Amino acid sequence: xxxxxxxxxxxxxxxxxxxxxxxxxxxxxxxxxxxxxxxxxxxxxxxxxxxxxxxxxxxxxxxxxxxxxxxxxxxxxxxxxxxxxxxxxxxxxxxxxxxxxxxxxxxxxxxxxxxxxxxxxxxxxxxxxxxxxxxxxxxxxxxxxxxxxxxxxxxxxxxxxxxxxxxxxxxxxxxxxxxxxxxxxxxxxxxxxxxxxxxxxxxxxxxxxxxxxxxxxxxxxxxxxxxxxxxxxxxxxxxxxxxxxxxxxxxxxxxxxxxxxxxxxxxxxxxxxxxxxxxxxxxxxxxxxxxxxxxxxxxxxxxxxxxxxxxxxxxxxxxxxxxxxxxxxxxxxxxxxxxxxxxxxxxxxxxxxxxxxxxxxxxxxxxxxxxxxxxxxxxxxxxxxxxxxxxxxxxxxxxxxxxxxxxxxxxxxxxxxxxxxxxxxxxxxxxxxxxxxxxxxxxxxxxxxxxxxxxxxxxxxxxxxxxxxxxxxxxxxxxxx
Amino acid sequence: xxxxxxxxxxxxxxxxxxxxxxxxxxxxxxxxxxxxxxxxxxxxxxxxxxxxxxxxxxxxxxxxxxxxxxxxxxxxxxxxxxxxxxxxxxxxxxxxxxxxxxxxxxxxxxxxxxxxxxxxxxxxxxxxxxxxxxxxxxxxxxxxxxxxxxxxxxxxxxxxxxxxxxxxxxxxxxxxxxxxxxxxxxxxxxxxxxxxxxxxxxxxxxxxxx
Numbered sequence: 001x002x003x004x005x006x007x008x009x010x011x012x013x014x015x016x017x018x019x020x021x022x023x024x025x026x027x028x029x030x031x032x033x034x035x036x037x038x039x040x041x042x043x044x045x046x047x048x049x050x051x052x053x054x055x056x057x058x059x060x061x062x063x064x065x066x067x068x069x070x071x072x073x074x075x076x077x078x079x080x081x082x083x084x085x086x087x088x089x090x091x092x093x094x095x096x097x098x099x100x101x102x103x104x105x106x107x108x109x110x111x112x113x114x115x116x117x118x119x120x121x122x123x124x125x126x127x128x129x130x131x132x133x134x135x136x137x138x139x140x141x142x143x144x145x146x147x148x149x150x151x152x153x154x155x156x157x158x159x160x161x162x163x164x165x166x167x168x169x170x171x172x173x174x175x176x177x178x179x180x181x182x183x184x185x186x187x188x189x190x191x192x193x194x195x196x197x198x199x200x201x202x203x204x205x206x207x208x209x210x211x212x213x214x215x216x217x218x219x220x221x222x223x224x225x226x227x228x229x230x231x232x233x234x235x236x237x238x239x240x241x242x243x244x245x246x247x248x249x250x251x252x253x254x255x256x257x258x259x260x261x262x263x264x265x266x267x268x269x270x271x272x273x274x275x276x277x278x279x280x281x282x283x284x285x286x287x288x289x290x291x292x293x294x295x296x297x298x299x300x301x302x303x304x305x306x307x308x309x310x311x312x313x314x315x316x317x318x319x320x321x322x323x324x325x326x327x328x329x330x331x332x333x334x335x336x337x338x339x340x341x342x343x344x345x346x347x348x349x350x351x352x353x354x355x356x357x358x359x360x361x362x363x364x365x366x367x368x369x370x371x372x373x374x375x376x377x378x379x380x381x382x383x384x385x386x387x388x389x390x391x392x393x394x395x396x397x398x399x400x401x402x403x404x405x406x407x408x409x410x411x412x413x414x415x416x417x418x419x420x421x422x423x424x425x426x427x428x429x430x431x432x433x434x435x436x437x438x439x440x441x442x443x444x445x446x447x448x449x450x451x452x453x454x455x456x457x458x459x460x461x462x463x464x465x466x467x468x469x470x471x472x473x474x475x476x477x478x479x480x481x
Numbered sequence: 482x483x484x485x486x487x488x489x490x491x492x493x494x495x496x497x498x499x500x501x502x503x504x505x506x507x508x509x510x511x512x513x514x515x516x517x518x519x520x521x522x523x524x525x526x527x528x529x530x531x532x533x534x535x536x537x538x539x540x541x542x543x544x545x546x547x548x549x550x551x552x553x554x555x556x557x558x559x560x561x562x563x564x565x566x567x568x569x570x571x572x573x574x575x576x577x578x579x580x581x582x583x584x585x586x587x588x589x590x591x592x593x594x595x596x597x598x599x600x601x602x603x604x605x606x607x608x609x610x611x612x613x614x615x616x617x618x619x620x621x622x623x624x625x626x627x628x629x630x631x632x633x634x635x636x637x638x639x640x641x642x643x644x645x646x647x648x649x650x651x652x653x654x655x656x657x658x659x660x661x662x663x664x665x666x667x668x669x670x671x672x673x674x675x676x677x678x679x680x681x682x683x684x685x686x687x688x689x690x691x
């Protein structure tokens with residue numbers, strides 16, 4: 001280890017140190033001044049973002065540190081910056097919710113920041129060991145976040161389900177990794193890639209077995225069919241602040257897991273995993289969109305929508321080309337922005353005596369809070385993939401990549417299920433605009449919440465109109481120097 | 482016979498004897514203590530193989546921590562050994578099946594791999610230390626993973642505390658400063674009442690019963 005190694009890992013070291021400081025400082029902050037903890041967490045994220053932007057790797061270059069267990073490249077830097085910003089947005093939205101439900105505690109911030117650290121470790125993982133450790137760090141913090149409201153029975157139930165299924169998936173992933181280690185004799189992803197390229201025997205039985213277990217583990221962590229069972233229950237049972245977190249930042253980690261594992265490590269087995277990923281994507285698109293129609297609970301509806309969106313994201317992976325990966329990355333980032341906004345509106349509609357659960361809670365929102373209802377309308381249109389919004393361009397890129405990979409049937413299926421999906425997004429719009437509200441009273445929300453929600457909703461429109469910049473950014477992440 | 486073989490057979494015999502005792506003794510506390518003995522003998526055999534780090538860790542972690550926990554649990558639960566012994570017949574078929582399966586696995590392994598005597602590996606030089614070798618690897622090549630694993634443990638602590646530590650409204654707490662500051666007047670209440678008098682009703686009630 002040298003000083004250069006430490007320099008490369010500076011963002012991680014900064015986040016870790018600040019989280020530990022926050023953890024200690026929170027003990028001395030009295031309960032009524034919890035805003036200070038929030039401020040400290042926000043400052044951590046903002047400075048990490050500045051640090052990472054300033055140290056950003058140029059396109060096509062990568063640097064290894066800590067004997068190859070850590071990798072710095074442009075792809076990782078972009079994902080990290082998006083993770084900071086998304087988590088900052090989550091904190092602003094969550095604060096309003098936590099304060100209302102008397103859950104505003106320092107542990108929410110420290111656990112979320114540790115989860116972020118896990119995501120960063122995953123994004124920068126150069127070996128299967130660090131990839132797995134980062135995943136566990138993220139998962140452990142998330143289990144605790146789901147159980148954060150100890151008084152809530154559904155919350156504890158969701159945390160239990162998530163914990164048991166999550167450990168099972170981690171076990172499967174670890175078993176797959178151990179088989180890959182047995183077949184190639186190395187943990188480093190780059191070396192696995194090389195040994196697969198050099199091997200003339202093709203994919204041996206052990207490699208294929210390892211691959212299957214790894215894909216199953218990844219599928220669980222992404223929540224795609226048939227490993228999706230936990231998604232609706234966890235989204236439903238968790239306190240909204242935790243749901244908002246799970247629905248956004250870990251998706252970026254999921255993408256990193258897929259790219260690091262399947263591209264960096266197992267690109268030599270592309271022919272083997274392509275069909276597996278295609279099946280996962282097709283099933284997720286079908287089941288996610290069809291099951292979402294039947295939901296009356298907004299959290300469950302958005303959970304099934306997540307499943308379908310993750311299926312869409314996998315379509316971009318199929319091709320196994322830099323363009324395909326870039327489209328998957330674009331899709332993930334777009335989804336995270338839209339999902340954060342949608343859950344923020346759900347948080348807004350929740351009041352201390354009544355956590356918004358049902359789609360009916362949105363009745364007549366347009367008469368109560370016209371501007372926020374309009375923002376929700378844009379977010380829903382974007383999630384449905386209606387043109388000029390961000391979601392449309394994300395879907396377009398992915399479908400283009402799918403057709404280029406030769407999976408025209410899958411592309412047709414994707415478009416058809418997207419049309420089916422439009423139904424349940426538009427139903428929310430219909431409920432907001434055409435149903436009679438139970439009260440005319442506008443919902444009061446803090447200014448920072450309002451401002452960020454406006455920015456979030458407008459970003460969906462602006463990034464849709466000027467999607468070129470974000471697409472360029474994603475493509476630059478996969479340039480090879 | 483060289484001394485190393487004598488020592489090996491000695492510890493090996495103790496290991497097997499104590500392992501057998503674990504399953505045969507009736508008292509669960511004795512069983513746990515025999516398990517401690519068998520772990521300890523195994524650690525000694527590892528020392529003979531110059532795996533001193535593993536031996537120390539086995540003693541520290543298993544004997545020192547895990548087995549003490551076992552003892553706690555055994556002493557807290559009221560395990561009735563005699564009762565268990567009566568029910569042993571119920572589990573006999575399952576146990577028999579497991580035993581047959583394990584024996585078959587062993588047989589297949591020996592059948593395919595053979596059971597030739599392996600030569601004793603060359604002893605390491607005296608200056609060699611497994612602890613040092615492991616430490617060097619852990620703090621150079623695997624430093625990053627090691628640190629992340631440490632953070633993982635920290636998160637486990639925070640999560641456990643965040644989920645379990647709470648002040649329930651009904652729980653009663655002692656407040657030492659209140660206890661010290663208390664005055665006689667608050668504790669003792671002097672009631673002035675008339676001097677002792679025979680209670681005829683109580684007497685009469687007792688008399689009725691008898």
